[in-house]
Amino acid sequence: MARRDAKFAPLLDQFVCVRLVECYGLDRSLFQFDSSLTMVSFFMNADGQVYGRYGSRAGRDDAELVSAEGLRAAMQGALALHRLWEQDRKAVEAKLVGKTAKESPWSRYEDIPLMKGRVMPAIRDKHKCYHCHWVQGGEILSRRREGRDIPDQWLWMYPLPDLLGVRLDPRTRSTVASVERGSAADKAGLQKGDEILEMEGQPILSLADVQWVLHRAEDGRQLPILVRRSDGKQTLQLELPQGWRRRGDISWRPIEWMLRGEVLGFHMKRMNDREKRRHHVNVDGPVYWIERVAPAWNKNANHAARKAGLKKGDILIAIDDRPPPATMSLFLAWIAQETKPGQKIRITVLRQGRRREFTYALK
Template sequence: MRGVNLNVFDFDYDLEWAALFMNACEKIYGRYGSRDADSANGRLSLAGFRYAMEQALAAHGRETPQPEPRTPQRTVEQFAAARRVKDHACIHCHQVLDFEHERLSQLGQWRREDLWLYPLPENIGLTLDIDQGNRILRVDADSAAAASGLRAGDVLRQVNRQPVASIADLQYALQRAPAKGQIELAWERDGKAHATPLMLRDDWRVSDISWRASVRKIGASPPVYGEDLTLAEKKPLGLSAKHLAFRQSPFVSKAARQAGIQQNDIIVGVDDKDLQMTASQFAVYVRLNYQTGERAKFNVLRDGRRLGVTLKLPASPAY
């Protein structure tokens, strides 16, 4: 990301892969690339990529290219945190978010809400067609989208005047939506154009962010790591299918080892809380609910015994 103008190349920096469709004057016609906690590529397809490209080309053909207003140059090197990265070392996309989180924290302006980036269509009750990213496959009952009158088969055209041809386009529009209030939708049904507002509900941006690399620099560092137990492994332990349970890996961190955590310990909770989540979600839970230096009791199963191992939570590593 060195030297890249972030005001032009503005996208979800946590993604492993993303594309922007633009002309020589740096006008952005659309975006492609999305993911969720379940899969890095489950929302991608060649057909969907082609469709988004075709819509971008159509938009380009409808206008006479004009130079875009000069966009102020904003680069990752301008962040103070970037100066700690060795010269000529790569600065990865997700580090843009890491550096921004650090900047806001130092100014006392960081908010927990800043972590809920690029909300998915499901956050407003929509499931979109992967092969045609603006076609609605399903509308969740009692959702904000249902209340706005959308139905399966409708085609989104704009959200808050942002053209939509892909899931990424919708996410880009939702990223810029207010925390409360409404957004304006333009859509088609059976070839007929419609427009309607969609009322945003409380906490509508919240979703599973356990996949995001930028979260790993937030809060206290979870000192335990491992693979989730399977349902077959949980059953004889008396644990439900979604109950937290993961086996400590062969690498035991210094903080965990000094507190008494051992390889193959099964972590089932913290401070006796009943947690329904995966190991990755647990790591985010610790980061969001505990501070560096705070003491926490990890609930552990070892050789059929339930133990409580208390340790002081270390800080997340800095650049």
């Protein structure tokens, strides 16, 4: 369709376009991206150096943060960067070093322990395909089963700059649309209308490039940001507070299915105050409605919850005599970071107004 668009065609003619639809053998030290996306574009040269990425997502709406205008702007930026690379390769390559990094111990999708055997059905005579949306969960659950810590970066991956108080216009490469008063971005001096040219010394072609830098940045440090304003260029310092990622929402990511169904054994959603009143739940703090218990046919699920007696419609009010986490995102983080395979937990629920307790082992 883009080929038939008069605004895209002249740009596409300057690229060699390759569409990847299967990921067998893909080099993950080069092709690193947010596996929760429905589409991602890489801009790179023939030497395998990444100029930038395009593709972002904030929730279940996969089109909110992408636009034809934004993609065209990123493509134009990539072409301009390539022309600079042809003129001075050494200088440009020095800025591109941070565009890739070895983040995972598993260099290919098929090497991730939990991904083995998990493929999408074959289409006609083609190979079966690894489902990209399962990659984050596959890595986290594999690491969890090995008894290794799971850092926040693995859960709150590719965070949006909104968490730091700055929103970018998705119709542009990286122009600031708004800055929240009193936020980290505001304290750094970012202003509406600023065009972000570089972060951490890396050229910025899109919101996805900003997310890439934030994804890899450590808490408690300052990120240098080069911006262009009407009065020229200026370098700002953006401070990353401790725990800033945890303000984000990860409940829309596919990993929530794996953590809830395969580890916990049931799926739930938080009840709001109105729902609590309607169901006569007189409990302070967060409570969760159990929407479904993992069915017997799901071979990857934790069936211990169902066998212990938990049922759809139960209202979860405590775990080991403590209130459950305050948000769905923190609940998922608790499962991933604070529990171990085989650990026994005691779930307290309300069923038809009566308290019931169930003890079983997590998977």
